[in-house]
Amino acid sequence: MSLRRILAVGRLELSQTLRRPMFWILLLLLTLMSWGLSAGNVTIASGDTAVGGDKAWINSESQMTMFVIVLTFLITAFFASVAAGMAVLRDDEVGASEILHTTPLRPAEYVAGKFAGVTVTFLFALTWQLLTLVVFFQLMPIENAAEVRGDFRLGAYLRPMLFFALPNVLFALGTAFAVGERARRPILVFFLPVALLLVCGFFLWDWSPSWLDPRINDLLMVVDPSGLRWLDEAWLSIDRGVEVYNTEPVAYDWRILVNRAWILLVGLGAVAASVPHVARTLSGEARPGGLSRLLRRRRRDEAAPASAAATGRAAIDDPRLAELAMRRGRASRAAGLGAVVRAEVRELLHQPGLYLFVPLILLQTVGNATFAIGAFDTPILLTSGYLAVNSVSIVTTLVCLLLLFYTVESLQRERSTGFGELLYSSPVATWTLLVGKALANSLVGAAILLGAFVASVIVLLVQGSAPVETWPFFVTWILLVAPTFVLWTAFVTWLYALVRERYTAYALAIGALVATFYFQFRGELTWTFNWPLWGTLQWSDMGTYELNRQQLVLNRVTVLGAALFFAGFAVRLFSRRDFDGLRSIQRLHPRLLVRTTLRLAPLALLPLITGGVLAYQVRSGFQGEPAEKLAKDYWRKNFATFADDRDAPVPVVRHVEVRVELEPAERRFAVEGSYELVNEHDVAIDAVAMTANRAWEEIAWQIDGVEATSEDREGLHLLRPARALEPGEGLRLGFRLRGTHPAGATKAGGGVPTFVLPSGVVLHTFEPSFLPLPGFQGGIGVDEDNAFEPREYPDDFWEEELDTAFGQIRPFTTRVQITTPADYTANSVGTLTSSREHTGEDGRALRTVVWESDHPVKLLNVVAGRYDVLRAGGTALFYHPGHTYNIDEMSSALQAAREHFSEWFYEFPWNELKVSEFPALAGYAQGFPTNITFSEGIGFLTESDEGSNAAFMVTAHEAAHQWWGNLITPGEGPGGNILSEGMAHYSTLLLHEEEHGLRGRIEFARRIEDSYAEDRQVDSERPLVKIDGSRAGDTTVTYDKGGWVMWMLHQLMGREATLAGLQELFRIYVPSTDDHPVLQDLLATLRPYAPDPQAFDEFTEQWYFDVVVPEYEIRDASKQRSGDGWLTRWTVRNKGTGRMPVEIAASRGERFPDDEARGAQSTGETYRDTRVSVVLGAGEEQALELRTDFEPQQIVVDPDALVLQLERSRALARL
Incomplete structure (x- = not known):
């Protein structure tokens, strides 16, 4: 290999890439994104949100790692994929490949030079990204710089760039280069970044239910090519405290090391694998493979009979030219349009990208809706309307990307193949050409929508609960989503007609999508400008788009009017001649553009009028x-x-x-x-x-x-x-x-x-x-402009009479x-x-x-x-006639709540306990006295099974508010709302165990424990008696930790003593009209009933008046034969805080064999375990051994879910 020839090819590729506007648009996008993120509005969920509290620094390594991964993977890697994937294709399009390979240039030198050129280009882009991050995050003036900006540390910027950004870009460059070189089709080059966006953005980064097996989660962290899932799941999801995130480097473990290794190997290996394929292509040995070969063969097979017949006739008849009856003239508009559409459709059907994009988008769209989770991490019961609406954002984003590629490539095709000189000199009108291409490309969106509909029908049939309805799909996808595709196609066509350059059109269109997403993320995308309808649609089976129907109609009319304007503008700008550089610049002169715009002003009247009406309605509305x-x-x-x-x-x-x-x-x-x-x-x-x-x-x-x-x-x-x-x-x-x-x-x-x-x-x-x-x-x-810190109460405030x-x-x-x-x-x-x-x-x-x-x-x-009603046992369930899926389970929960809560706490004083369903225009349930309200998406449309009893748990929680919130209304002050929400969770735990046994109670306890672990903020968390709902993380402490800690106190005191104390609380406060209790009143009432007051005080001191939570770790686990039984040894350590007695079991078999909610597969073996109890304080560890008469399969900490802890799913060891 000649280094000189490699450098020559590399310099040429580098100079060509740097001359393209697409690269400079990338730098502009990176600059704007760095500037926007430096404002400090997006930070990791850690720190103390109180005034003067420690905040997460925007320039810490943890924060910078998240920003670098997102910016690099979503923006830089996309541009890198296009540049690298088209490197060889551009030489083919301009006919340079034949010339280059007649020189002494070898295939390996050609590949190395090409890849080196684009790599150096994007190394410069990464350097620019690093510089903009440093400049904006260190020097940009912001209001709260002293709180959210730490000292400059070069490593906080360099480590994320070297460990995440560089491998991600090399992976994108290498894989895209290999795909482009092997397939030689632009659409397959674009398939790669879109496929990665699909898999990562809508699955790997987002889907992480509490019941997911840790081993599967580890696997997903390893396979995520961006590294963001690992960062979130392994480093950020369990809050380690703002001091760690602000000052310590990100701690890499084996999962991310394996991830980075395969990313680099695949990226660079793909380039190396391209060398022999280039050599075989030059020698004529290689042919387009796979789907491309199949489609090309089919095209030849279709053309062969006609060609053979024509050849045969020519040989026999030897017709003269006049006998062919050829004629010339201008075709009718319909004929011209039909000819263009037929030609584009044929080309489209022979594009392998279509057969790759469509299944992938369908899989992601339906999969995202299918795996959606609702209240308490429970699966959502799918209906036609839910599937249609919940797929809108994904379908819109992905189809717009796909239409971008197909539209630009169809407009570029004639110039790339040299057919433009013939086509543009033909009598086919410009509008016919552009509209025909747009109509043909619209088949892409139609194919995806049709496929998504078929897939949704299959999902509904497999689920077997909700009926298949076509109306929601028709209204949502045809009437509402289709206009978005029309506008986007017209806009992309206008961009291409304006700039007449493939890569600039791509960059500007992607910039428009990024800008739309940015304003949507900031909450500034109103009805007037929300052309993709992101985040606007709210489905209800009880009524179709009633709340925003008029705004939807105006928005869609505005979108179609804008599409007409851009289409007309594109026809006006689209040139059928090639201009020199000066003429191209003159076409973009502002005066010419303004003159063209004024001529097309009538086309702009419709979107201006309807958009203006819409803007007026938004401004004059209640928001x-x-x-x-x-x-x-x-x-x-x-x-x-x-x-x-x-x-x-x-x-x-x-x-x-x-x-x-x-x-x-x-x-x-x-x-x-x-x-x-x-x-x-x-x-x-x-x-x-x-x-x-x-x-x-x-x-x-x-x-x-x-x-x-x-x-x-x-x-x-x-x-x-x-x-x-x-x-x-x-x-x-x-x-x-x-x-x-x-x-x-x-x-x-x-x-x-x-x-x-x-x-x-x-x-x-x-x-x-x-x-x-x-x-x-x-x-x-009250909003962020005038919000103020809540009142600080003295420790003995609860001893006075409190308002509600x-x-x-x-x-x-x-x-x-x-x-x-x-x-x-x-x-x-x-x-x-x-x-x-x-x-x-x-x-x-x-x-x-x-x-x-x-x-x-x-x-x-x-x-x-408009309700049907189910009455039973002094309860009534008012429900939408089409929502019968969970009414028996919800009714049984109401009856059980009325019966047992009356027995355990206080006699239900009203005649009837009822639940009323309402449309899912809000996603809450509220326990008003006797008249509980449920959104249809909670309970009624929760997918419930024997393991989760999801509908039961939601109903039980809200029913508990008849006692905790209505009969006893908490007092105003810290710890008050825990008597409402935390005690409702505690009551739900009791009712689960009463009605569904140990399994049901453990399942619910684990769900709310996982919720607490994921949503808590260590630096903001205060003792339970200080929680007032004003800080980030207070909600999960109020609900989840409040209920869990009361459950542990229940275990400490014993069932009878606890319930006797709670009944005393009701006797004191239900008749009272002068005072309202808070958490300290609850503890003061319970203490006289505690069998061991000293143990009660020790427990409440750490769990109610301090912030503790254990985290157990098992290591060095082993088993060996010992006589007729087995001896198991291990070491257990409390990595967290607090001191609690906890059981550890050596077990064999499945405890709950049909536990489908956790993906278990029954082995048919009876469950057995032997247990030992240990007490560990913070940082303490103990070596243990246990003899069993069976061969154990695993060691499990706290098998009955009696101690609140972090990372329960990892507090086990498989033997």
Whole structure:
């Protein structure tokens, strides 16, 4: 090999790559991304979110590794794949290959030089990326630089670039070079980065359910070519503390070392494997292989008979030219269009990329929807609508990439093959040529949508639960998604016509996609500009796109209008002649572009008009800037005066009576009602403050039946009675209002928590959705601009009387009358006392129901829909008629909750416990007194099995709120909400064990334990008695750790003692109207019932007043024969914190043989184990041995899930 010839080829390739605009667009994209990320809005989930707390540094090695992997793999590697994959193809297209290989240049020198040239180019790109990261992350002025920017350490930038960026780019360069050289087809070059995006972005980086086998997870970390899964799963998912992430280097283990090794070997090996193939190609021995050869052979076979026949006739008849009846003339528009379409379709069908892209996209699309997980990491039960909507973002992104490649290549094909001179001089009109190509390429999107539909049908049939419906697919994919493809194709065609260069068109189009994603990520992509509909669609089986239907129509019309504009612009710009450099620059002169744009102005009228209307609706909607300003004005005007009840006392609600008229078809409601208020304060109240919704169209007031005028303080209405309300005195405050809810358009699609829609109605008093609320509501108008740190409470604050954490401070009685169309069922709190059907003034059939509280409540809601109902054992389940999948399991959970919670805690005081389903415009469930509301996506559409009992667990948790949240309403202060959410989880654990045995309880315990391990933030986490919900990670501590720790305390005290203590808590606080408990009250009530007060104090001191969590590790495990049995030895270590007794079992066989949820396969062998108990503190370890009369297969720490711990799935050793 000649180094001189290698360098000559390399220099030529380097100079050509550097001259292409695509490379400089890459540098621009890297610069912009580095600048955007340096603002500090994207950081790893670690650190203390409190003011002054330790924050994760944006320039730490951990943070920089994540940024480098994402930027390199998604952007740099894509451009590198295109450049390397086309290196040999470009020589073929320009006819240089034949000349080059007539020289002494050898195949190995040619390959080495080509690869060296593109490699040096992208080494320069990596160097530029490194420099921009250093400049922006170290020097860019940002507001909180002192908190989020550490000292400069070169290693924090160099190590990620060398260990992740460089191998990733070499892998992309090597594999793309090999694919391009071997296949000699551009579309297969583009297939590689798109395939990697598919597999990584939508599976390897995202899919990690809690039940995944650790060995499979390790394998996925090894095979992920980017390394991001390893970084997330092995380094970031279990928070190690901000001090570690800020100051220590990323600790590489065997998994990432193996990953980097095979990445480099495959990348460089692919280049080496190209050398003999180039040599065989030059000698004529190699032929296009695989799918390419098959398709080319089929093309020859199709052409052979016609050719043979023509040759035979020529030999026999020897026709003269005149006898061929040839004629000339301009073909009709339809004929010309048909000819172009047929030619492009034939070429398309013979492209191997189509047969690779389509199956891969289908597999990823359907697989992503199939493996989706919901509440508590439970699988989601698939319906036609869910499959259609949940695949939109993936289908849109991938088909747009595919259309980009096929559109540009079809426009470039004539120039690359030399056929352009003939075609462009033909009488085929330019618009015919461009439209024909676009129509043919649209078959790509149509093929993928059709294939995705067939695959979805197969998935639904295999699942066997939900019926197959074509309507959701037609509406979502044809009416909503197809216009996106039309616009994208027109836009790409316009780009190519504008720049007349393949790689520049690619770079600009990819830049447009990246910009769209960037604004979507920042939450700034509104209805007006969200052309791909990313994140906007919200499906409900109960109603089709009711909330945002008008905005969807306007958006799609705008998109089609923009497509028409770009298509017209492309026809105008597309040149059928080649220009010299000066003429090409003149075509891009701003004056010429403006003149062309003005000529096409009529085509822009439609998208401008509909887009303008859409922008106006977004701005004037309830999420628009004026609405946000009104909410902030409410807060600014009233916070200082009315936030503290001691300065502005609010009378107590004793009774609520309302009459609600619902018009679901019109999205409207009208309310007339009254509050009976009593002054229970020690001072007179001269004005009653009521918070109203600024979107209501009108509101009128009465005081004791007399019309009253309020002082409107930006939404807080002050009503002054004739004389001040003295202590003990009361009044009747009436109100009358009407409105549309929600009022106007959403900002960017998605769902809302409360609504009045044809598919259902959800209204409640957590916000002023349909009733004015007494007092100042501190959550309205608060965002990051005016958020403040919560109040710091003294340690003994709980000894005083506390206000309620939510709802009204005193229980009240209710009478709610609801009028709806006759086919609706309306529910509210309490008991149904009357129901009648009648005819309205307009002749419509109406139904009016009355719900009255048979026991006082602190919250109120109204929910309505077209329901079927399942009643059993004092419970009622109101469900959408098409959602019968889990109703028996949910009903059994309701009945069990009512029976056992009444036995364990306090007798259920209401007549009936009911659940009402509502459309999945919000993904929550809420336990209002007697009237629990469930989104259809929770419980009703949860895929439940014997192992997970997912529908049971969700229902049990919400049912527990009848006791924990309603009968006992937590107090305002730290630890209060744990008495609601944490105790609901604890109650669910109890109910699981009661109804589904040990297996069900262990399964639920593991799920919430995994949730805690993944979502906690070490530096923000405080003791349970200090949790107030204000910091990152507080939610999982409140729910998951709160429930788990109470379960461990239950084990310590014993079942009978624990339940006796909890019953005492209810006896104290259910009748009380003066005080509301927090976590310290719970512990103070339980302690007298503890069999061992000292053990109780030691447990609560570490688990409630400190932050601890063990993490166990087993090593050096071995087994050997010992007489008639086996002797097993191992060492166990507590890598975490805390000190707890824990059992360790040597076991054999499967404990739960049919545990499909964990992928187990039954061996048919009876489960056996022998156990030993050990107590280990933080950092302690102990060598243990255990004799068994069976041969053990594994060592398991805490087999019954009795001790909260991190990394449970790895606290075992297989023997």
